[in-house]
Amino acid sequence: MSQGALPGFRDFYPDQLATRNYLMLVWRDIARRYGFVEYDGPPLEPLELYTKKSGEEIVGQLYTFTDKGGRQVALRPEMTPTLARMVAAKANAMRKPIRWFSIPQLFRYERQQKGRLREHFQLNVDIIGESSVAADAELLAVAIDIMRAVGLTSKHVRARVSDRRLLTSLLVSAGVEENELARVFAAIDKTGREPREVTRDKITAAVASEDARKSIERLLANAKDLDALAKEFASSPQVLEEIARMREYLAFLAALGVGDWIDFDLSIVRGLAYYTGNVFELFDATGEFRAICGGGRYDDLLATIGGVDLPALGFGMGDVVLTEILRGRNLLPTPVLSAEYWVAAEDESMLSEVMRVAGRLRAKSRSVEYALKPQTLSRQLKSASSAGVTSVVLLRRPDYQNGKVTVKTMADGSEQNVGLDAFLDSL
RNA sequence: GUGGCUGUAGCUCAAUUGGUUAGAGCACCGGACUGUGGCUCCGGGGGUUGCGGGUUCAAUUCCCGUCAGCCACCCCA
Numbered sequence: 001m002s003q004g005a006l007p008g009f010r011d012f013y014p015d016q017l018a019t020r021n022y023l024m025l026v027w028r029d030i031a032r033r034y035g036f037v038e039y040d041g042p043p044l045e046p047l048e049l050y051t052k053k054s055g056e057e058i059v060g061q062l063y064t065f066t067d068k069g070g071r072q073v074a075l076r077p078e079m080t081p082t083l084a085r086m087v088a089a090k091a092n093a094m095r096k097p098i099r100w101f102s103i104p105q106l107f108r109y110e111r112q113q114k115g116r117l118r119e120h121f122q123l124n125v126d127i128i129g130e131s132s133v134a135a136d137a138e139l140l141a142v143a144i145d146i147m148r149a150v151g152l153t154s155k156h157v158r159a160r161v162s163d164r165r166l167l168t169s170l171l172v173s174a175g176v177e178e179n180e181l182a183r184v185f186a187a188i189d190k191t192g193r194e195p196r197e198v199t200r201d202k203i204t205a206a207v208a209s210e211d212a213r214k215s216i217e218r219l220l221a222n223a224k225d226l227d228a229l230a231k232e233f234a235s236s237p238q239v240l241e242e243i244a245r246m247r248e249y250l251a252f253l254a255a256l257g258v259g260d261w262i263d264f265d266l267s268i269v270r271g272l273a274y275y276t277g278n279v280f281e282l283f284d285a286t287g288e289f290r291a292i293c294g295g296g297r298y299d300d301l302l303a304t305i306g307g308v309d310l311p312a313l314g315f316g317m318g319d320v321v322l323t324e325i326l327r328g329r330n331l332l333p334t335p336v337l338s339a340e341y342w343v344a345a346e347d348e349s350m351l352s353e354v355m356r357v358a359g360r361l362r363a364k365s366r367s368v369e370y371a372l373k374p375q376t377l378s379r380q381l382k383s384a385s386s387a388g389v390t391s392v393v394l395l396r397r398p399d400y401q402n403g404k405v406t407v408k409t410m411a412d413g414s415e416q417n418v419g420l421d422a423f424l425d426s427l
Numbered sequence: 428g429u430g431g432c433u434g435u436a437g438c439u440c441a442a443u444u445g446g447u448u449a450g451a452g453c454a455c456c457g458g459a460c461u462g463u464g465g466c467u468c469c470g471g472g473g474g475u476u477g478c479g480g481g482u483u484c485a486a487u488u489c490c491c492g493u494c495a496g497c498c499a500c501c502c503c504a
Contacts, residue, residue, distance in 0.1 A: 007495070060428095061502080078504060106504060111428080114498070122504060271503055294504080316504055346462075381464035394463075410464075 008110075008118025018335030020121065023150070023319055024103055027123045030146045031101040034138065036125060039100050041082035043107075047072040049081045052305065063107045075107035079124040080298075080314065081305050087128055088306025096129030096310075115290040115321040125295075126314030128302065133245060136278045136297060137252035139313055143282055143293050144258040146317065151331040157292065159258075160265040161249070161280040164296075166242035167266055170229065173236035174215030180207050184216065189269035191220065223266040226250075249278065274298045278313070284325050292325065293317035338388030339367040344380040345395040353395055357405070357420065361393070364427045385410060393423075 005011050012020060028038065047064055063075040076082060079102055087098060102124045112118055125142050127135045140159060147157045167188070168181060176184055183206035187199050199220075207213050222228040226246060233239045246264070253259050270279045279296035283289075295315020303309040326332045341361055343354045351374065358368045369387055371380050377394075384392045394406040399417065407423060408415045 004495085108504065110502075110504095112496090116504080120504070291504095318504060320504095344463085348462090376462050378460095378462060378464075383464085385464040392464085406463095408463075413464080415463085 006118070008112040010117065010119065014337050015335050018337065019323060019332055020319060022333055022335070023322065024121070026146060026149045027101075027103060027317075030142060030149055031123070031125060033145070034099070034142050036099040036101040036142070039083075039086065039102050040104065041076075041079070041086060041102075043076055043105060044073050045076050045082060047074045049085065049305075050074055050077060052081075061108050061110055063109050076104060077106055077108045078316070079104045079106065079122070080126075080301065083124070083126060083128075083314075084302050084305040087310070088302060088308040091306070091308040091310060094129075097135060098126075098128040100128070101125040115324060117320055121319040123317040124314060125317075126312060128312040129310045130313075131299065131311040133249050133278075134252055136249055136313060137256055139295065139315060140253060140262075140280055141256040141258050143280075143295070143315055143317060144261050147261070147282065147292075150322070150326055152325070152329070154261040156285055156325075156329065157261065157282055158263050158285050159261045159280055159282050160263050160268045161253075161278065162264070162266050162268040163242065163246055163249075163278045164269070164275055165277050166239070166246055167269070169236065169238040169242045170219055170233055170266075171212075171216070173233050173239050174219060175209050175212035176207055176216070177209075185269050188220070188267050189271065191223070191267040220267070224264060226264050229266070270294055270296060274301045274304075276300055280315070282317075289325055289328075290321050292321050339369040340390055341366055341368045342380070342384035342387060342389040342392045343368060343370040343395070344377060344384060344392050346377050347395075347397045348374040348376070350395055350397065350400070353400060357393060357395065360420075360424055361427075364424060366427060 010016075031038070047062070050062060062077055065073060067073050082104075083100065083102070087094070087100075103121055104124065105119060105121050107119050109118060110116070123146075125139065127139055140161070144157075144159055147153075164185075167185070171181060171184060172178075184203060187202035187206060190202075191199055200217075203213055203216055207216065218232060219229070222232060226243060230240070230243045250259070250262060250264065253262050268279055268281055270281070275296040276299045277297035280294070281291045282293040283291055293315055295313070297311070297313040299311040299313075302312055323332070341358075343358045343361070345351070345354050354370050358370050361368045369384075369389065371383055375383070381392065390410060392408040392410065394408055394415075396406065399405065400420075403420050404417055405420050405423065406415050406417050
């Protein structure tokens with residue numbers, strides 16, 4: 001075997017690149033429909049851009065090196081810090097809310113596995129400078145509309161939504177102490193993926209109060225039932241306020257036409273520490289794939305990174321998992337990699353005439369191939385056929401001298417003798 | 428970082444209890460069907476059996492290591 005790409009990195013052969021381009025086309029189109037504009041930043045950033053937010057431990061998962069100027073640099077593992085910097089630099093000058101999206105290639109030095117490589121392309125969609133619930137609904141609608149655009153339905157994909165403010169108010173109301181919250185969050189985040197006993201053990205370890213633990217049990221039992229939670233914890237005004245916010249969010253999502261994709265699920269917490277409010281994930285309904293997309297509100301992050309205090313929310317959607325799902329469901333379009341026309345000549349000495357005709361077709365924006373070496377007509381047609389062109393423009397010496405060519409449609413073999421000029425004008 | 432499974436041509440797979448120059452289909456290139464493709468037939472290129480050691484008269488086949496891939500854990504994009 002010859003050596004391939006580095007582990008976790010991909011070679012994109014033409015058909016694979018066509019798939020990637022297709023996805024990006026959809027991403028750009030849907031983002032555009034929602035009024036988002038595209039930006040980009042450098043793939044290489046100062047290391048401290050990432051350590052400032054996440055601490056030193058993240059360095060182990062970054063591609064880092066010292067450049068020739070002695071700077072510590074890293075290949076970007078996520079886009080948000082770059083976004084924060086760019087927005088912060090011109091925050092005052094920009095109309096709010098800012099609706100930006102980007103499709104960066106991101107890098108992470110980790111053991112690769114299904115749906116997760118060391119490099120991927122990720123759509124990032126962010127709204128900055130708007131704290132209203134409508135913004136949260138708008139953001140999630142973008143992600144769901146992308147699912148629709150690639151042919152997935154609400155049966156295939158579910159959006160699970162929650163809100164850390166709601167979860168926090170519920171836990172506080174249940175009697176969990178401030179300093180216990182983080183560990184309870186972590187335990188709840190894993191609820192769907194590990195046995196109930198493990199979750200219970202973790203909560204027992206994290207929470208001192210017996211009563212609080214019992215409340216958490218009831219809370220988890222009703223994690224997908226907003227009405228039940230409202231009833232159960234009706235004594236807390238804080239909880240009721242948060243539930244009202246969630247109801248408004250769900251109502252807005254319905255108004256945006258994506259209501260049937262949504263499942264309320266309090267156990268969605270998301271690993272990233274910087275989420276402050278609404279959080280959501282998009283999952284394949286069969287559960288055999290990783291999350292397609294994840295995001296939420298991070299109102300404090302811009303102040304931390306960029307030094308500008310603006311509320312913000314966003315999501316990331318990677319190309320790897322989405323491509324796997326679409327391939328599994330046979331929803332990837334067959335890429336068209338063939339030229340439209342093949343110019344052939346009956347007479348092997350007519351190569352320069354072939355070139356002239358090819359040139360005129362190309363000037364008409366048509367994609368054209370022809371045999372680069374002298375070949376029999378039989379061979380040329382064989383090549384044209386295997387190249388997959390839809391039509392062959394055939395030159396015969398006497399006809400061509402009279403300005404005529406034969407246009408052959410490969411699908412049915414039909415031929416038409418036409419004037420070259422008229423044919424070109426018809427394109 | 429931990430553990431399990433796997434590794435033969437570009438792809439999908441063969442190769443009798445370890446036994447002679449590792450085969451086939453598809454793909455690719457070319458020829459024939461005497462200058463209009465898709466069919467058919469013929470031929471060709473392409474493998475130090477992932478790599479490195481070991482056991483053996485003999486290793487694709489057994490053992491060890493290593494690399495890579497897949498899966499799970501960890502962690503998250």
